[in-house]
Amino acid sequence: LAQNATDSIRLNQVGFYPKAPKVAALVGAKPGKFSITAPNSARPLFTGTTSAEQHSQVTGENVRVADFSAFTTPGTYVLRDAGGRVSYAFKIQPRVHEGVARAALKSYYYQRVSTPLPAQYAGRWSRPLGHPDTQVMVHASAATTQRPAGTVLSAPRGWYDAGDYNKYIVNSGITMGTLFSLYEDFPEYCSKFREEVPESANALPDVLDEALWNLRWMLTMQDPNDGGVYHKLTNAAFDGMEMPVQTTKPRYVVQKSTAAALDFAAVTAQASRILKQFPRQLPGLADSCLQASVRAWQWAQANPQVLYRQAEINKQVDPDISTGEYGDQDVRDEQLWAAAELYVTTRQPQYYQALQPALTEAAKLPSWNQVQELGYYTLARFQSQLPAMAQQWPTMRKNILALADEVKAGYEQQPYQTAMTKSTANFIWGSNATAANQGIALIQAYRLSGDKQYLRCALTNLDYLLGRNATGYSFVTGYGTKTPQHPHHRLSEADGIAQPLPGFLVGGPNPGRQDGCQYPFKDAERAYADAVCSYASNEVAINWNAPLVYLVVAMEALQDK
Ligand code: G3I
Numbered sequence: 125l126a127q128n129a130t131d132s133i134r135l136n137q138v139g140f141y142p143k144a145p146k147v148a149a150l151v152g153a154k155p156g157k158f159s160i161t162a163p164n165s166a167r168p169l170f171t172g173t174t175s176a177e178q179h180s181q182v183t184g185e186n187v188r189v190a191d192f193s194a195f196t197t198p199g200t201y202v203l204r205d206a207g208g209r210v211s212y213a214f215k216i217q218p219r220v221h222e223g224v225a226r227a228a229l230k231s232y233y234y235q236r237v238s239t240p241l242p243a244q245y246a247g248r249w250s251r252p253l254g255h256p257d258t259q260v261m262v263h264a265s266a267a268t269t270q271r272p273a274g275t276v277l278s279a280p281r282g283w284y285d286a287g288d289y290n291k292y293i294v295n296s297g298i299t300m301g302t303l304f305s306l307y308e309d310f311p312e313y314c315s316k317f318r319e320e321v322p323e324s325a326n327a328l329p330d331v332l333d334e335a336l337w338n339l340r341w342m343l344t345m346q347d348p349n350d351g352g353v354y355h356k357l358t359n360a361a362f363d364g365m366e367m368p369v370q371t372t373k374p375r376y377v378v379q380k381s382t383a384a385a386l387d388f389a390a391v392t393a394q395a396s397r398i399l400k401q402f403p404r405q406l407p408g409l410a411d412s413c414l415q416a417s418v419r420a421w422q423w424a425q426a427n428p429q430v431l432y433r434q435a436e437i438n439k440q441v442d443p444d445i446s447t448g449e450y451g452d453q454d455v456r457d458e459q460l461w462a463a464a465e466l467y468v469t470t471r472q473p474q475y476y477q478a479l480q481p482a483l484t485e486a487a488k489l490p491s492w493n494q495v496q497e498l499g500y501y502t503l504a505r506f507q508s509q510l511p512a513m514a515q516q517w518p519t520m521r522k523n524i525l526a527l528a529d530e531v532k533a534g535y536e537q538q539p540y541q542t543a544m545t546k547s548t549a550n551f552i553w554g555s556n557a558t559a560a561n562q563g564i565a566l567i568q569a570y571r572l573s574g575d576k577q578y579l580r581c582a583l584t585n586l587d588y589l590l591g592r593n594a595t596g597y598s599f600v601t602g603y604g605t606k607t608p609q610h611p612h613h614r615l616s617e618a619d620g621i622a623q624p625l626p627g628f629l630v631g632g633p634n635p636g637r638q639d640g641c642q643y644p645f646k647d648a649e650r651a652y653a654d655a656v657c658s659y660a661s662n663e664v665a666i667n668w669n670a671p672l673v674y675l676v677v678a679m680e681a682l683q684d685k
């Protein structure tokens with residue numbers, strides 16, 4: 125029967141919590157009854173009637189919705205529609221997303237740089253060490269008197285950013301902020317949440333052990349002479365589709381930037397207050413982080429507009445750098461985020477002053493170049509301990525809720541009944557991270573208001589990512605029935621193993637199609653190609669997996685609500 129399964133019945137291919145809403149979108153379905161059955165039996169365990177047909181303006185599909193929320197018995201099932209079509213098998217059970225949650229966090233272990241991955245932890249994806257990054261050169265764009273071009277530095281560890289092998293401070297910023305916020309929002313759950321990584325037996329929660337691997341790299345990216353932070357550690361050009369151990373190209377740290385300094389200041393300030401809870405395991409590290417944070421902050425105040433413009437740099441010095449730019453040209457949001465983290469960690473009035481201009485501004489959905497909301501989340505989390513903010517707090521609270529309300533408004537009315545599919549503007553490069561970040565915005569609103577409608581809506585975007593979408597894919601490698609097989613991911617492509625590394629969220633539909641690959645469809649919701657060439661729709665990235673980890677872990681932690 126599984127062979128007859130149709131990808132026109134779109135649902136969360138992993139499954140559903142017993143008491144949660146359960147919805148499938150049926151494309152081109154006959155009207156009438158649908159049923160839920162065991163995979164190998166036609167005997168209905170639940171029957172319902174599909175909704176009236178709705179025409180999607182985006183894809184041209186006609187969609188009916190099957191709602192089986194009232195069916196709560198744990199088990200493994202398929203959905204059968206009026207035309208006799210059968211869905212992929214899915215589960216109804218408590219903790220149904222625990223496997224995805226573990227795998228999504230474990231993806232960071234697979235992205236670790238400068239270390240061998242032994243089979244004990246990496247299984248068939250074990251690999252020898254590559255990119256030791258102990259002999260990194262100062263690029264001419266970063267030359268100073270103390271560190272002239274060609275000076276050799278050691279900056280090991282960190283995570284590979286994405287499908288490529290470079291390490292970018294700006295993108296590490298939002299990634300670390302999201303993972304640290306997960307820990308601060310759900311400390312009990314995170315403390316029990318274990319994967320299988322070398323540090324799992326120690327006293328730290330695994331999510332913090334994993335973040336430490338990248339934090340220790342980030343700390344090496346600060347120039348001790350002035351407190352400035354290099355924008356990235358990179359090859360001059362992208363490595364080929366080869367394994368880390370095969371790569372030999374020189375690596376550089378490039379120009380310092382204000383965005384890098386502020387993201388670094390935010391992350392290290394947040395790290396400092398979290399790691400302070402583990403003085404015996406990590407003696408001195410919290411203090412070092414805070415010192416590093418303050419110095420980066422001071423550098424950024426003295427250098428408020430040092431933007432990273434790769435094309436300009438390439439006109440002036442050699443060698444040319446052609447890897448990811450992460451060229452944020454507006455650092456006001458980075459300034460606010462850093463001020464917020466430093467304020468919460470130190471409670472010093474200067475940081476409070478620095479975040480004044482933005483305190484009453486509308487909230488914006490986070491992305492690598494828009495981090496203001498990360499500051500809002502942190503201020504919200506500690507609000508009861510911040511009496512100085514009492515006056516502004518009602519406005520800020522209203523703004524956080526307003527963003528979530530905008531994400532949520534009317535989602536039940538459109539064909540797929542997810543927040544993500546409400547607007548084609550959501551479908552940019554890395555659109556799947558938009559879905560996950562919308563989920564976080566909704567969870568934050570739930571935490572502030574206690575209104576469960578936000579949680580229900582957040583779950584629609586997890587359903588979206590795991591299969592209730594117009595492509596019919598579950599976008600997390602290895603989780604679901606129809607999952608990406610050919611991500612733009614050097615580690616997955618070059619290892620000679622057919623199955624990609626598990627637990628990775630691919631970028632998702634992106635009508636921009638900047639990679640020039642062949643796409644089966646061009647419309648916003650279906651512009652996705654499961655092809656290695658498609659870096660604009662099928663790459664993986666640390667800043668996309670982080671909100672997935674947050675969303676799935678939060679749903680697991682809140683499943684009984
Ligand atoms: O912001 C505009 C938006 O206003 C507009 O409506 C939309 C229309 O397409 O475009 C938006 O800008 C896009 C931006 O991403 C959105 O974040 C750009 O067109 C698009 O080119 C840009 O793509 C970035 C891409 O690098 C190319 O620079 C992605 O965000 C970013 O995630 C990606 O990051 C790469 C690194 O450079 C290298 N490592 C892999 C990583 C993931 O692909």
Ligand code: 9MR
Nearest residue numbers: 286287288362365447448612659660663
């Ligand atoms: O592999 C690169 C990927 O990580 C980037 O997101 C993408 C856009 O900057 O570029 C990819 O590299 C491609 C390069 O830009 C053009 N030549 C082919 C490369 C893919 O192998």
